[in-house]
Amino acid sequence: MPTVNEQLQAAAISHAVDLQHLSNAEARKIIKLLNSVDSDLRAQLIAAIERLGAESYTARHLNTVLSSVLALNKEVYATIGEALTQSVLDIGHYEVGYQEALFRQVIPEQVIVQVDLASVSASQVREIALARPFQGRLLKEWLTGLEDNRAARIRDGIRMGMVEGQTTDQIVRRVMGIKADGYKDGLLERSRQDIDSMVRTAISHTAQGARDAFYKENDDIVGEVRWLSTLDNRTSAPCRLRDRLVYTNDANHAPVGHKVPWGAGPGRLHWCCRSTSLPIVRSYEELRLAKGLPESTRASMDGQVPQSTTYGAWLKAQSAARQDEVLGPVRGKLFRDGGLSIDSFYNDRGKYLSLDQLRERDAAAFSRAGL
Structure with a gap:
């Protein structure tokens, strides 16, 4: 679990x-x-x-x-x-x-x-x-x-x-x-x-x-926060640098285990910033909870920073309906069946490609997806 x-x-x-x-x-x-x-x-x-x-x-x-x-x-x-x-x-x-x-x-x-x-x-x-x-x-x-x-x-x-x-x-x-x-x-x-x-x-x-x-x-519950950036061709260099880094949960947002400053913070670091933050809940021991809780409850409150999951990996694990909701039905099918990654939907300047541009760039992906 x-x-x-x-x-x-x-x-x-x-x-x-x-x-x-x-x-x-x-x-x-x-x-x-x-x-x-x-x-x-x-x-x-x-x-x-x-x-x-x-x-x-x-x-x-x-x-x-x-x-x-x-x-x-x-x-x-x-x-x-x-x-x-x-x-x-x-x-x-x-x-x-x-x-x-x-x-x-x-x-x-x-x-x-x-x-x-x-x-x-x-x-x-x-x-x-x-x-x-x-x-x-x-x-x-x-x-x-x-x-x-x-x-x-x-x-x-x-x-x-x-x-x-x-x-x-x-x-x-x-x-x-x-x-x-x-x-x-x-x-x-x-x-x-x-x-x-x-x-x-x-x-x-x-x-x-x-x-x-x-x-x-x-x-008292949230000990630290983790910077999460949406990694694709539109992601700015400052946000790529900070992705997955951990900071203290206070007014200073001091770096934890690194030296990269928080700056204005996720969502505010620059214009149209899409980064967000993840709360890191303190462990069972840190929260000083009452004794006698089930082992499964104690295990779920281990306080560890979870293993990194990229936006693309997260989307890959979602249902087809959720993928279509995020990408649109055609891009969703290209993502699932056409072999296209998230980055494939953007050009090298981070601009979202139209379906015609995608087809021109990789007609084989449309063929593989039956489109």
Whole structure:
């Protein structure tokens, strides 16, 4: 039977996968909100540029005619801010509840009744999500900065177009892009990319902060924490370096048996960090539990750091349904029957390959999988 720490490791990897799916969904939701004003923005841009006129163009006049455009930009970021604030708070509360439920599930009942399992308060979750900076700024500061950057891109696009003598339609296309290219050729595509990265980072920051808080509230049970990185072609060098390393469960997070610093911690080390942490529960002897517990219970509480399990190895051991849930049905079948590894689904720059690109790269894998 797996020990408590082995069960926690398997759960941590599985939970990290689920959080990535949640992060993907939240990023799509927020970008959809940003895109929801595109038609109004286009109409107001056209009206503003025509009012501006090449003959009367000045920086002051530009700001005047763009007032309705900038007001719309401010409004949509306010809506995004409300939605994202609620999302990160919900995720923080969920993470705390998940960790407590997990501990009660994997730690034997005879042990649970002897330890004082503590929780994390709503005010602590709120502080983690909204009052602690990530990548140098608070959530509200990032939102303000992204709003300002988008407004600057709109102004810059109009300025460049006016200087180059472009038509109204050409300027609008320069700012917003064209439908045939999925609007990715416009200056505002960068704003979508920026908010995508910010949403993912805010979520990982909040989820990891909630985990940290839960572990520290239960430092009599959790002696150390282990860094877990998702090892694939997208994994950053700093996270690869820290994968599987152990740290103390306190404010310092001192290295245990190595010299690599904790830094900002998993989920926060860099933008869009996907690393997570694994709690190492103290041994039966360290917890000073009552005598007379069954041998199986004592054995499950051995306190040992479990043997390393990579993301790929974990996924290999899951059911076909779970693999399809993580990878999608086609990639799941390629993973099971086509001989493709996790790394095969990415290029050398860590970009997820489309199914057409995968087929072009390794048609034999599709044949082996019967696809």
